[in-house]
Amino acid sequence: MDEIGGTVSYYQVYCPPGVKRFLATGSSAFIGEVDDSTVLKYPRAPGEDMTRLEVEGKLLEVVGQHERIIGFKSFSKAGLYLERAVNGTVAYYLLESNKPAPSLKLRLAWCRETAEAVAWVHGRRIIHCDIQPTNLLLDEAFHIKLSDFQGKQLSETGDVLLDGWSGEPCRFYCPRDDPCDADVKTDLFALGCTIYFIMMGHAVFPDIVDGEEGWHRKVRERFVSKQFPQDEHACSAITLKCWQKEYEAAEDVVRDIEALERAT
Numbered sequence: 001m002d003e004i005g006g007t008v009s010y011y012q013v014y015c016p017p018g019v020k021r022f023l024a025t026g027s028s029a030f031i032g033e034v035d036d037s038t039v040l041k042y043p044r045a046p047g048e049d050m051t052r053l054e055v056e057g058k059l060l061e062v063v064g065q066h067e068r069i070i071g072f073k074s075f076s077k078a079g080l081y082l083e084r085a086v087n088g089t090v091a092y093y094l095l096e097s098n099k100p101a102p103s104l105k106l107r108l109a110w111c112r113e114t115a116e117a118v119a120w121v122h123g124r125r126i127i128h129c130d131i132q133p134t135n136l137l138l139d140e141a142f143h144i145k146l147s148d149f150q151g152k153q154l155s156e157t158g159d160v161l162l163d164g165w166s167g168e169p170c171r172f173y174c175p176r177d178d179p180c181d182a183d184v185k186t187d188l189f190a191l192g193c194t195i196y197f198i199m200m201g202h203a204v205f206p207d208i209v210d211g212e213e214g215w216h217r218k219v220r221e222r223f224v225s226k227q228f229p230q231d232e233h234a235c236s237a238i239t240l241k242c243w244q245k246e247y248e249a250a251e252d253v254v255r256d257i258e259a260l261e262r263a264t
Contacts, residue, residue: 016042016078026148028052034081042079052150053080055164059149062124062162068117070137070147085137085145093138094201101201104234104264106142111195111235112257113144118191119250121146122184125154129166129182131190133197152182170216171203175224185245191253192242199233234260 013022019032019040029041029052043050057080060072071083090110093099102110114136121128129151137145150164167179174189197203208218222228228243238256241247 014046016040016046018078028150029079033084035084037084038073039082039084040079041082050077050079052164055162056080056149058162059126059151059153059164062153063121063126063149064124066117066120068113068120068144068146070145082147083145085139085147087138087140087142089134090136090138090144090198091133094133094197105261107198108234108257108261108264110136110144110198111238112254112261114146114194114198115191115250115253115257117144117146118187119254122187122250125156127152127154127182127184128187128190129164130168130172131187131194132169132172133194136194170219171205173220173223175220184249185247188242188247188250188253189245191250192239195235195242196229196231196233196239199235199239200231204229234264 013030015022015032018034019042020035021033022030023033023039024031025044026041028044030044032040032042034040041053041056043053054075057072057075060069060080063069063072065071070085073081073083075081087093088097093102114131118128118131126149128146128149130148131146135146135148137147139145148166150166152160152164153162155161167182168174168186168190172190172193173179174186176186193204205219205222208215223243226244228240235257238253238260241256242253247253
């Protein structure tokens with residue numbers, strides 16, 4: 001949910017009552033300013049189906065309050081009222097903001113805070129299903145807030161209780177036979193791709209250009225054949241363990257990043 005970057009010229013943008021101005025487009029909705037601390041996430045056209053927004057509200061209720069999770073305020077017939085993160089997304093900050101490159105200390109903090117958010121979510125049997133830098137918001141103090149909760153809630157036996165039908169984009173997607181077969185380790189795979197993005201300032205496989213012929217297939221083939229990025233960065237060992245599915249839980253990723261922070 002990026003309230004700073006992006007273009008929506010190909011949409012007929014509208015603002016429902018109570019929304020001062022359009023801010024951004026999410027994967028399936030618009031985001032508008034309500035006041036300095038609140039945004040409304042609402043359908044792209046009046047009368048559009050609200051099911052995914054309803055599910056997102058229910059998932060956020062299950063997730064509850066946490067300093068690394070975007071705050072849920074309420075749900076109404078207009079949409080979802082959410083906490084406003086005034087500094088946009090990590091993706092925007094690194095790719096488009098023209099701000100100074102973040103220090104190693106800040107990059108490691110963003111990686112740890114993201115892993116903390118994922119650990120909290122998994123602890124409530126929620127699979128996020130779309131961990132990526134455009135869903136990492138930055139608050140006024142530039143701390144991480146994980147957003148866009150349209151994944152799954154699982155029962156104690158693994159049955160799907162709520163499903164928002166979300167899925168990871170190509171460069172954050174763990175190859176599997178059924179795209180709907182998401183679990184803790186597919187989320188951790190996407191977390192590894194996200195940590196790579198934070199550390200390197202770009203997504204995996206930059207030599208494969210978005211939009212070129214067969215680019216989705218090329219990215220998938222590298223992941224399937226375990227041709228993971230070889231770039232050296234402070235979290236190289238961590239990202240590789242995410243991609244090789246060696247982590248059992250996000251708490252383990254948090255501990256490894258904390259060890260790096262102490263060492264640096």
